[in-house]
Amino acid sequence: MISAVFEYSFLQNAFASGLVIGIIAPMLGLFIVVRRLSLIADALSHVTLAGIAGSLYLSQSFLSLASLNPIYLGIGSSVAGSLLIGRLRETYKSYEELAIPIIMSGGIAVGAIFISLAQGFSSDLMGYLFGSVSAVGRGDLVTIVLVGVVTAAFIGLAYKELFTISFDPEYSRAQGLSMKRINFWFMIVTALVVASSMRVVGILLVSSLMTLPVAAAMQVAKGFRQALIWSVVFGELSVIGGLFSAFHLDIAPGGTIVVISVLILLIIMGFKRLRPRARAIQTGGDSA
């Protein structure tokens, strides 16, 4: 498999994209999880589906748009969806969670309309829904790397503000932090990560890559910085392992990446359950 990565450019694209996504998705995912916004990634991925389906429909209907890369319209619709979520959360302050089903169902509805109009998209759409090892092109890789740089720069620069807002929003307001501005950029960056990750992990499973490695990291980390590091480690393990297995089994990588993430989480949870027992047995043995 490693030799195949060097041999085929499509595998290089998939692995390079996977490595970037394995870092940025869980890194941003940590802030999403601790702010209890996990479902936002799901809502945005469904809005991305609308953009992808729209782009595929346009490519099918107009010859001049045949070469249009669906990732661009996917990113555009995801960013628009994130702004709409922000606006809805402001409008329904006491029922902020309402924004999620509104945007999610809206995204699925628009996607379904485009898919029906085009009378199906064959295997193209399956690649976007569950990810693909072979379909990641050079253009996708460049977009994903750019999104990776923007995301890493945003988290690097706004780390202390993001931490403070996540931990104690009221204190952040009292300190005069510009929460509106930070939240605005946070939503934009989330939309970019969701839309760009779908090429590798798939629209339907992208939110898992933002939450499962974080869930595992929170079991082992003692602090926030440690949780961030472990999230990235588990994210990378899942993506690399998932891409290798998908290539060998000739299946969609979205499923294998998420199954490996779940396995990592289960192993850590099992280990945490067993450790106190092992310690108790050891202590009992020692005292005897």
Next chain:
Amino acid sequence: MPDVLIELEDVSYRYGDETALEHVSLQVRKGEFWAVIGPNGSGKSTLIKLILGLIAPQTGQVQLFGKPVGTFRNKERIGYVSQKSNAFNSAFPATVSEVVKSGLVKKTGMFRRYPEDADEKVMRALDAVGMAEYAGRSIGRLSGGQQQRVFIARALISGPELLILDEPTVGIDREHMESFYDMLGRLNREKSIAILLVTHDVDTVSELVTHVACVNRSIHFHGPQEEYNRREERIRNDWYGHPVRRIRHPKGEGEK
């Protein structure tokens, strides 16, 4: 540097048609320790929000360090511990040291890294509240009283001249509450930090603070603690609008 840290001048605030506070005037000076006391729904938390600039008064004006609160930018000069501080998610993956360090966020400036001596400052702030040995612990695993000390350390780390505490002892048992108040007294005396403490616990704090303000939609009394103690019964009756019997805590001097 102005001597007056907080100044409210004829401030009124309404939530819709309901008046929360009216015609409130108050001055807090350097080194003073104020207790703001009042029954539930009396407007104490609204008063704090007005002082912090989280809401704007419909009439009157609020000044911090001699500047209108809306234009006051040096929020690091004020340490704040909210009523809800210890209502955070206890599974939040953060160490005590990370939480305290976040108190430097405003002083450091947007999109800048924490200063190099940030860890030293964290330890000094934790030391001031007797929590230095807990620096590496997870914040969610501490008791309510310990968590409140950590939040005081977070408020202290930026070297504030004024500490605002909104009912910080909610959910803390009596024994820890007393040592918590002792710590506040020390901070006020030894570090000359002015303190504005919103509390229900009139009994304990009236002997600790230098000034008292009694709030119930307006300020019914504000002045030195000695005067409050001298006129306590009359102030209470006027404040609540009917005679009030004071019940002391079991560890106090008995019932009046």
